[in-house]
């Protein structure tokens with residue numbers, strides 16, 4: 001099957017800022033890809049290049065087998081078969097829900113347009129709201145209208161720019177579930193920009209981690225979380241602490257003890273420890289230096305004998321207190337990843 005999107009060595013600068021620094025990416029038809037990275041890393045620039053709101057300085061962009069941008073081609077956004085859903089919904093305030101959804105279908109026969117609008121409204125469960133205006137809808141409903149509008153012309157690709165970040169936290173999970181459920185049911189190919197690690201891991205088939213205009217890693221949610229390519233990805237995709245690794249007779253160990261992970265070739269390695277991989281038990285050479293209650297769990301920070309610190313998720317009503325002497329260990333079954341220390345962050 002043709003890929004929905006192929007980026008090849010795509011570059012874009014604003015003055016001295018390299019917002020896209022040679023991006024290569026393939027997105028398969030029907031895939032949901034999350035793009036994540038710190039503020040200013042180039043996530044929005046990537047979406048704008050794909051949508052045709054920016055022109056690349058170099059490289060090529062292919063949507064559903066059609067080159068839409070390269071050195072000699074630049075296809076206008078409206079002719080790219082790309083739908084857009086923005087954070088602020090960007091609905092037309094003076095148009096009804098039905099007209100908003102039908103906006104991209106101008107030029108089609110009236111009957112066909114009506115049938116398509118009705119189909120989309122049903123898909124996002126807003127048939128009863130067809131005659132309302134955007135200001136008469138909740139934030140979640142507005143976002144469903146924006147999705148229906150983006151899907152109506154049957155795009156090859158739907159781009160979402162921080163689609164859930166303007167919603168209240170208690171609404172966000174539900175709206176995200178509804179919207180991504182509709183995307184999946186439609187078989188649409190989607191690229192979702194987010195700054196929320198949980199969101200990226202929970203909605204996507206693959207996650208693209210960006211930094212300073214470059215792609216640091218592309219992988220399944222499990223790969224980027226459990227096998228980060230470097231310290232930056234490890235830290236960005238969740239809480240991570242690092243301890244130096246020593247290898248003796250082929251066995252790797254760190255300050256918490258022997259590691260089940262096979263030791264690789266590099267002379268100098270660090271182990272990446274996530275709080276769910278670290279246990280704490282009373283008595284020992286380490287000291288609890290922080291305890292944070294988070295409701296479902298408590299995050300304890302432990303200073304080891306070497307002075308290094310690791311964090312551990314504990315059951316919420318844990319008895320550990322700041323100042324207590326403890327031992328930290330590796331949780332049963334944990335297989336923390338080792339990184340070549342020379343790769344730095």
Ligand SMILES: Nc1ncnc2c1ncn2[C@@H]1O[C@H](COP(=O)(O)OP(=O)(O)OP(=O)(O)O)[C@@H](O)[C@H]1O
Pocket residue numbers: 014015017018019037038039040041042043044045046195
């Ligand atoms: N129109 C522009 N003119 C000049 N610089 C720009 C322009 N658009 C983006 N930039 C710069 O390019 C870099 C990438 O910006 P971009 O908006 O793509 O980042 P982002 O990852 O989407 O950030 P955020 O998460 O804060 O939205 C930043 O350094 C930004 O300041």
